[in-house]
Amino acid sequence: MAEIKRSLAVVIGIDEYSNGIPALQTAVNDAKEIAATLKSKYEYQVLLLLDGDANSDKFNSLLTALEQHKLFLPDGSQIEIQETDRLFFYFAGHGIALDTLDNADGPAGFLVPQDAGWNNDGTWLSMTRLHDALQKLPCRHLLIILDCCFAGAFRWAGDREAVRQNIHYRERYDRFISSCAQQVITSASDDEKAVDCLYPFGQRCEHDGHSPFALVLLKALRGEVDLSQDGLLTATELFVYLQSEFYKINAKQTPNLRHLKHHDDGDYIFPIPSFDRNHLAPAPAISKNTNPYRGLKSFEEEHSQLFFGRNKLISKLAEFMIDRPLTVVLGASGSGKSSLVKAGLIPYLKLGTSHQEWRILAPVRPGESPFVALNKTLIKENLPIFAEPNKAFEQELQNLYQSVGEWYRLNPQAKFLLVIDEFEELVTVCQDETESQKFFEGLARAIKAFPEQLRIVVTLRNDFEPQFRNTPLEPYWESGRFVMPKISRQELRSCIVEPAAAKVMYFDPPSLVDEVIDEVVQMPGALPLLSFTLSELYLKYIQSVKEGKRNNRAITQSDYAELGGVTRSLTKRADFEYDELVKLDPAYSQTIKHVMLRMVAVGSSDLTRRRVLCKELEYPQAENTRVKLVISRFVAARLLVKGRDIENNEYVEPAHDALIREWQKLLNWKKQELASLVLQTELRPTANKWATQKHDKKAVGLLWYNDPRLPLVQQLLKSDIGWLNLTELEFVKRSIQKRRNKHLKAIAILSAVMILLSQLTAFGFIQLRFSIVNNSVEEIRQSSLQSTCFQLHNFSKKIPQTTEADIAEDK
Numbered sequence: 001m002a003e004i005k006r007s008l009a010v011v012i013g014i015d016e017y018s019n020g021i022p023a024l025q026t027a028v029n030d031a032k033e034i035a036a037t038l039k040s041k042y043e044y045q046v047l048l049l050l051d052g053d054a055n056s057d058k059f060n061s062l063l064t065a066l067e068q069h070k071l072f073l074p075d076g077s078q079i080e081i082q083e084t085d086r087l088f089f090y091f092a093g094h095g096i097a098l099d100t101l102d103n104a105d106g107p108a109g110f111l112v113p114q115d116a117g118w119n120n121d122g123t124w125l126s127m128t129r130l131h132d133a134l135q136k137l138p139c140r141h142l143l144i145i146l147d148c149c150f151a152g153a154f155r156w157a158g159d160r161e162a163v164r165q166n167i168h169y170r171e172r173y174d175r176f177i178s179s180c181a182q183q184v185i186t187s188a189s190d191d192e193k194a195v196d197c198l199y200p201f202g203q204r205c206e207h208d209g210h211s212p213f214a215l216v217l218l219k220a221l222r223g224e225v226d227l228s229q230d231g232l233l234t235a236t237e238l239f240v241y242l243q244s245e246f247y248k249i250n251a252k253q254t255p256n257l258r259h260l261k262h263h264d265d266g267d268y269i270f271p272i273p274s275f276d277r278n279h280l281a282p283a284p285a286i287s288k289n290t291n292p293y294r295g296l297k298s299f300e301e302e303h304s305q306l307f308f309g310r311n312k313l314i315s316k317l318a319e320f321m322i323d324r325p326l327t328v329v330l331g332a333s334g335s336g337k338s339s340l341v342k343a344g345l346i347p348y349l350k351l352g353t354s355h356q357e358w359r360i361l362a363p364v365r366p367g368e369s370p371f372v373a374l375n376k377t378l379i380k381e382n383l384p385i386f387a388e389p390n391k392a393f394e395q396e397l398q399n400l401y402q403s404v405g406e407w408y409r410l411n412p413q414a415k416f417l418l419v420i421d422e423f424e425e426l427v428t429v430c431q432d433e434t435e436s437q438k439f440f441e442g443l444a445r446a447i448k449a450f451p452e453q454l455r456i457v458v459t460l461r462n463d464f465e466p467q468f469r470n471t472p473l474e475p476y477w478e479s480g481r482f483v484m485p486k487i488s489r490q491e492l493r494s495c496i497v498e499p500a501a502a503k504v505m506y507f508d509p510p511s512l513v514d515e516v517i518d519e520v521v522q523m524p525g526a527l528p529l530l531s532f533t534l535s536e537l538y539l540k541y542i543q544s545v546k547e548g549k550r551n552n553r554a555i556t557q558s559d560y561a562e563l564g565g566v567t568r569s570l571t572k573r574a575d576f577e578y579d580e581l582v583k584l585d586p587a588y589s590q591t592i593k594h595v596m597l598r599m600v601a602v603g604s605s606d607l608t609r610r611r612v613l614c615k616e617l618e619y620p621q622a623e624n625t626r627v628k629l630v631i632s633r634f635v636a637a638r639l640l641v642k643g644r645d646i647e648n649n650e651y652v653e654p655a656h657d658a659l660i661r662e663w664q665k666l667l668n669w670k671k672q673e674l675a676s677l678v679l680q681t682e683l684r685p686t687a688n689k690w691a692t693q694k695h696d697k698k699a700v701g702l703l704w705y706n707d708p709r710l711p712l713v714q715q716l717l718k719s720d721i722g723w724l725n726l727t728e729l730e731f732v733k734r735s736i737q738k739r740r741n742k743h744l745k746a747i748a749i750l751s752a753v754m755i756l757l758s759q760l761t762a763f764g765f766i767q768l769r770f771s772i773v774n775n776s777v778e779e780i781r782q783s784s785l786q787s788t789c790f791q792l793h794n795f796s797k798k799i800p801q802t803t804e805a806d807i808a809e810d811k
Helices: 027-042 056-067 127-135 170-178 212-224 235-249 301-306 311-321 337-350 370-380 393-410 433-449 462-468 474-480 489-502 511-520 527-546 557-563 565-584 588-598 621-636 657-662 664-672 674-693 697-702 710-719 726-774 777-796 798-810
Strands: 006-013 045-050 070-072 078-080 085-092 095-098 108-111 141-147 181-186 232-234 256-259 269-271 326-331 358-360 415-420 454-461 481-483 506-508 554-556 640-644 650-654
Touching (some): 006 027, 027 045, 027 212, 056 127, 108 127, 127 141, 170 269, 212 235, 232 235, 235 256, 301 489, 311 326, 326 337, 326 462, 337 358, 337 415, 337 454, 370 433, 393 433, 433 474, 474 481, 489 506, 489 527, 506 511, 511 527, 511 565, 527 565, 527 657, 554 557, 565 657, 588 621, 588 664, 621 640, 650 657, 664 674, 674 697, 674 710, 710 726
Parallel strands (some): 006 085, 141 181, 358 415, 415 454
Antiparallel strands (some): 095 108, 181 256, 232 269
């Protein structure tokens, strides 16, 4: 597309109002200086209207001309506005906002011409008319700047997060210049008054002063924003600069950046005359390793620079949690709770944005043992740990209190933050209810001990909240509920577009972004699915570059359609990997089922993921080979993720709950195999404990030789031996052997008793006959009884010795 050939501007400033409207002090001077800067630095053709030249008639004539795509210049000439033009519109003067019942977007905004009546809205210029006239212009780039009270009432497009790009790459410039840009910067919100005069940064000349907004705007236009010295200033950079400078001077007005309906991927550009596109550096190469989308994985703290769309929510959460000892971030699975806290809140607090000193522990995820997980974080901070929470809980708790208390005495103004992610694992993954209760108790007592200094933030799926009501945290729960709001279309747009923009990529056609938004905006918990789809689209582009098909940094409609959209992209990928492996060997059907069901937490009606240590995935040789390939393929497909815990144990887990909630095969497997899955879940912790203690005599007591579930496990193994790993198989075999040994011992004992009784009976008859001849009947009876008791006593003494020997033999 052709370069923009002509730069046009309409600049209006009104100080002296008639009809009783109060005069302003700086609007005319602001307009003059801005017009002069546009002419001298950027070679604009400027129509400048000041005071009386900006009356109602002139305004109406101007808008009529714009509606006809024309512009009158000061010399009386008239030009036709073309597609290859850029137009800058600036107004400084009075603005008014009126509440109207029929305007769902908020107050109706008006600009006040020089001769308008104060109480006569018929003489005011409707922002609606201004908007309509400007939006329909054919020029490719349009920037509207309103420096007046209630300028934010100009509200015909949503706010977008403005992200300043520090480097203007050649590809980014080409995209900005070739795409439509319709942007609006307002000096104040729809409920704010713009400040006319201020002593900015402590000094101001009385006769050539400017409004705070115009002063910062002029500094930007004169070159202070061009940090890269490339001769370019974009509207986005301009707004980010305005926003940051207003934050410094703490003026009571909030600049806003908005985009009109026809805005595309462009960005209004102020190029100096000497600018040369060829001097811009090319964009850095991109690859699989530079993927800006996280797929099914949540954002961690180190990904905060790619975490877009939630700035307002981050600030709201930070403000909420600062005064509450416990904050419970509640939301559906996939609503972005974890990312909000880890990639949003934590970096926000560390940057000092909240003006509070913090000591922030590494986030904890409870897992199967919340105290083990907490210990890993405490060790990093050189704090006392809970070595034996079931035995020495009180003493260890006091040790931790003492250490934290000493730190507080040295840092009296600081606060301590503990983040616990996926709090629901205390009921879905932790199998020890006693440990969970102690963990709740420890948290509640810590809050009570340090109510002003300690802040605990947990993330929790809202469908599990009822299971956390009757805990020691109850007193803090209700006031600490922070419910994740529904994500807006504009926030979704930022989540989609901004990560791509950070890699100098774009969506083709631009309407693809709206198509994606339309698919997910009403879908609960859609963020992981959305991120997975975007990640797949990015990787498709990388693959197309490798194949030499394209190199335009575009995410395309055809790739999106091929994936099946957001809804089908994840399950389609899982089905593809499943089918490919089953083609290699039908046995993979069972192997994939076993691997995936092992990563499902049992204990709730809904499916939740479970982290599995890789040593738990060791199987007999043939199955083990298949398991390794399944994990490798699913990790490569970004369906599973691998990692190492603080003890350097390797683990694997589903990348997100979305995989196990959406994949129909897995849902069917759980339904069909629920009894077997529950049995395996009950067997696993006992088998693992036995494996670590099996060289101890007491470990024999862990075996299931007397457990009624052992026959069920035997039946399961007969139908499918692949259910159990090596440790579990060994545990079951030893339990079966132990039961067999017990049966053999019982039979041996019974046989010995029977033999002895037979011998005693024979002996008794002999003795009886002998006694009849030699003794009285009474003597016979007593002699026989004593002899029998004596021999039984001697035999019984052998039984414990046999049992001890058998136990040693079992070992």
